[in-house]
Amino acid sequence: MKINDGLVEKLKCELDEYLKDYMKGKGSYNKRVYEAMAYSLNAGGKRIRPILFLLTYMLYKDNYREVIDVAASIEMIHTYSLIHDDLPAMDNDDLRRGKPTNHKVFGGAIALLAGDGLLNEAMNLMFRHCIGKGQNALRACSIISESTGAEGMVGGQTVDILSENTRISRDQLYYMHSKKTGALIKGSIISAAVHASAAEQEIKKLDYYGRKLGLAFQIKDDILDVTGDTAVLGKTANSDLNNNKTTFITAYGLDKCREMCSLITGECMDVLKGLKRDTSHLENLTLFLLNREK
Numbered sequence: 001m002k003i004n005d006g007l008v009e010k011l012k013c014e015l016d017e018y019l020k021d022y023m024k025g026k027g028s029y030n031k032r033v034y035e036a037m038a039y040s041l042n043a044g045g046k047r048i049r050p051i052l053f054l055l056t057y058m059l060y061k062d063n064y065r066e067v068i069d070v071a072a073s074i075e076m077i078h079t080y081s082l083i084h085d086d087l088p089a090m091d092n093d094d095l096r097r098g099k100p101t102n103h104k105v106f107g108g109a110i111a112l113l114a115g116d117g118l119l120n121e122a123m124n125l126m127f128r129h130c131i132g133k134g135q136n137a138l139r140a141c142s143i144i145s146e147s148t149g150a151e152g153m154v155g156g157q158t159v160d161i162l163s164e165n166t167r168i169s170r171d172q173l174y175y176m177h178s179k180k181t182g183a184l185i186k187g188s189i190i191s192a193a194v195h196a197s198a199a200e201q202e203i204k205k206l207d208y209y210g211r212k213l214g215l216a217f218q219i220k221d222d223i224l225d226v227t228g229d230t231a232v233l234g235k236t237a238n239s240d241l242n243n244n245k246t247t248f249i250t251a252y253g254l255d256k257c258r259e260m261c262s263l264i265t266g267e268c269m270d271v272l273k274g275l276k277r278d279t280s281h282l283e284n285l286t287l288f289l290l291n292r293e294k
């Protein structure tokens with residue numbers, strides 16, 4: 001990812017290092033599952049969600065290293081969801097983050113366990129983080145956990161699976177994406193604000209920002225699915241089309257989607273500017289997400 005923001009680049013490097021070190025030397029007879037977990041975790045994701053978490057935290061507090069474990073746990077959850085999403089029982093994809101998918105390398109059973117292992121490791125990290133830290137840390141981790149469950153990402157993925165080969169309404173489409181993609185993006189932002197003891201009024205504004213950002217991110221993802229190149233995306237282009245899914249493109253058309261995406265990104269920028277804090281890095285990341293090519 002090339003984003004013209006030194007702090008974002010630095011956070012990404014630190015997260016990459018943290019995640020690489022985390023799996024080193026783990027396991028004995030069970031080593032294979034750690035290898036599979038590390039394979040997907042270190043395959044080169046953009047780290048958008050943990051960076052959003054750290055940048056939001058830094059609106060209020062200077063020392064982001066005190067919460068880098070929570071940020072890492074968010075990336076573990078996201079990576080687990082990608083491994084499971086790629087399985088033959090779900091989207092059946094061969095390529096992810098520019099590499100063969102987890103099950104292509106390790107087989108379906110280990111890929112399933114690697115996803116489970118990453119989700120549980122994320123919970124371990126968050127529980128350990130909360131020891132002795134008080135209410136806000138607990139509230140923050142609980143927001144992250146809730147955003148990934150049946151009322152969040154898992155719920156959205158359920159609707160996605162059930163909607164294959166059918167046409168769903170625009171209302172269902174919004175529900176599906178606000179949960180599947182939006183919930184963890186919003187959860188990453190809100191949990192950081194809560195952890196950093198932001199005022200309720202500011203948490204409300206960030207909630208709105210997170211919701212809109214998640215939506216813009218998904219519309220952009222749908223645009224890239226039809227306009228992007230497999231080699232650049234690092235995942236198979238036209239995957240939604242091939243799986244006969246209702247997307248923002250099938251519901252609104254490409255031109256309208258482009259218009260919606262920049263309009264919603266504009267709304268995100270307005271919320272950030274209204275916060276009266278140094279939101280410049282979050283603004284750079286928001287614009288990067290609108291203009292990204294993968």
Ligand code: GRG
Pocket residue numbers: 044045046047048078080081082084085097153154157180181218221294
């Ligand atoms: C299996 C419970 C479960 C959930 C899967 C995340 C997800 C839910 C499915 C992935 C399918 C998909 C392409 C969703 C669209 C948005 C999205 C989450 C894209 C991938 O996220 P990026 O672009 O990926 O942040 P990197 O690789 O950069 O981390």
